[in-house]
Amino acid sequence: MTKTLTLLRRSVIRGLTAAALGIAAFGAVAHAExxxxxxxxxxxxxxxxxxxxxxxxxxxxxxxxxxxxxxxxxxxxxxxxxxxxxxxxxxxxxxxxxxxxxxxxxxxxxxxxxxxxxxxTKNSSTTIIVLKDSPIKTLEDLKGKKVAYLPGTVRHSVFSKALKLANLTTDDVDSLNLDFAASGPALIRGDVDAIVESDSSTSKLIESGQARVLLDSNKYPEWSAxxxxxxxxxxxxxxxxxxxxxxxxxxxxxxxxxxxxxxxxxxxxxxxxxxxxxxxxxxxxxxxxxxxxxxxxxxxxxxxxxxxxxxxxxxxxxxxxxxxxxxxxxxxxxxxxxxxx
Missing domain, CATH: 3.40.190.10 (Periplasmic binding protein-like II)
Structure with missing residues (x-):
């Protein structure tokens, strides 16, 4: 075998080895992904x-x-x-x-x-609550009042459905974008007139006697999705x-x-x-x-x-x-x- 052929063979072997290593490395990356x-x-x-x-x-x-x-x-x-x-x-x-x-x-x-x-579930587990001694007695009484809820949530949808029962829309109330950590204390202070939240969140205010339920969505199973x-x-x-x-x-x-x-x-x-x-x-x-x-x-x-x-x-x-x-x-x-x- 001539020196030239020997060098060429070594070059080919090195190339194949490098290619094999490259394929192995690519395989490792693909596997990792x-x-x-x-x-x-x-x-x-x-x-x-x-x-x-x-x-x-x-x-x-x-x-x-x-x-x-x-x-x-x-x-x-x-x-x-x-x-x-x-x-x-x-x-x-x-x-x-x-x-x-x-x-x-x-x-x-x-x-x-x-x-x-x-x-x-067959309910949407949302409540509209007001203070226990609030003058708000019906959904119609919410007109013009400050109501706290999170826009874009199921509670927002339930609130809209509830207002529809009273021929109202959210345009008829003063909506405030607050989660329960803020809306709960705001209700107690009198900064808002009502809040719309999950019943699991509002339950403590109800059970402690600080608030009462104006509407319980569980009574409207047709609202569930x-x-x-x-x-x-x-x-x-x-x-x-x-x-x-x-x-x-x-x-x-x-x-x-x-x-x-x-x-x-x-x-x-x-x-x-x-x-x-x-x-x-x-x-x-x-x-x-x-x-x-x-x-x-x-x-x-x-x-x-x-x-x-x-x-x-x-x-x-x-x-x-x-x-x-x-x-x-x-x-x-x-x-x-x-x-x-």
Missing amino acids: DKPEVLRIGTTAPGHLKFILARHNRAFEKEFAKDGIKVELVAFTNGGGEALTALATGAIEVTYTGNNPALRAAAKGADVKAVGLSSF PYIISVNGEYAGKYPDIIKRLLKVDIQLARWADANPEETIKIFVEETKTSEKSVRSTYEGGKFYQDPKITPEALAALKDEETFMKEAKLLKGAVNYDTWVDTSYLDKAYKEVDANQ
């Missing part, structure tokens, strides 16, 4: 039930610890709009919210997907197995709650610092309605809610349910959970 470093899961404060159960027993952390994936749980105090904004911008990857913020994000064309239900598990579309497309595994945990949490109603109520009361009486009223008979399956009934209720939101000028645009709702992750999750039963 199959697994994210973090999974950030949000909820609207104080927290949806399955989120609370997962936080209590570290269910999500346990599922992803074996992969070295860090799980961060975030409770948003300014309502579902804040949570969905965080989701759409990639600040979080998954969130449990009410239907109103989820529908609004979908109507805007945000890259978010509805992959399951947080819950589908499912709460949504939403995911960031880009993240779900990149890490579909992560979303499937998260939903497997969600299914297991829902089934655990049904099998352990007393412990579930105890955990929720302790974790959220809410009234046990209120929690038992919300989940009457130990029925939690946490199954994440997106049923035809759930879709119909969401479409009814969307229609109302448009009429009440709470939503711009239209929801494309074919692109927004994606049950593929949940379908796979159910198959795996049921196969292991």
Whole structure:
């Protein structure tokens, strides 16, 4: 073999070796991207039930610890709009919210997907309360009064539906954008005339005798619509197995709650610092309605809610349910959970 051929062979071998190393390195990078470093899961404060159960027993952390994936749980105090904004911008990857913020994000064309239900109870668990000795006796009396609530939330929608009963709209009241941490004290001081909040938040003021209920939305089951598990579309497309595994945990949490109603109520009361009486009223008979399956009934209720939101000028645009709702992750999750039963 000549010296020239020997040098050429060595050059080829070195080139092939470098190429092989390059392919191996690329493979390592590709494999690493199959697994994210973090999974950030949000909820609207104080927290949806399955989120609370997962936080209590570290269910999500346990599922992803074996992969070295860090799980961060975030409770948003300014309502579902804040949570969905965080989701759409990639600040979080998954969130449990009410239907109103989820529908609004979908109507805007945000890259978010509805992959399951947080819950589908037969009530919206919202109350309108006033001070115990307030002269406000009827919904009609709210005209011109200061009312505190978080815009863009389920409570906002319920308030609009309640005012409609009295032939009023939110234009007929002085609306103040306050969460319960601010609106509760404001009501007691007399700075606002009424507040619209979840019954779990207002229960302590009611039970202490400081306030009374003007309207309880639980008396209007036709106002209810499912709460949504939403995911960031880009993240779900990149890490579909992560979303499937998260939903497997969600299914297991829902089934655990049904099998352990007393412990579930105890955990929720302790974790959220809410009234046990209120929690038992919300989940009457130990029925939690946490199954994440997106049923035809759930879709119909969401479409009814969307229609109302448009009429009440709470939503711009239209929801494309074919692109927004994606049950593929949940379908796979159910198959795996049921196969292991």
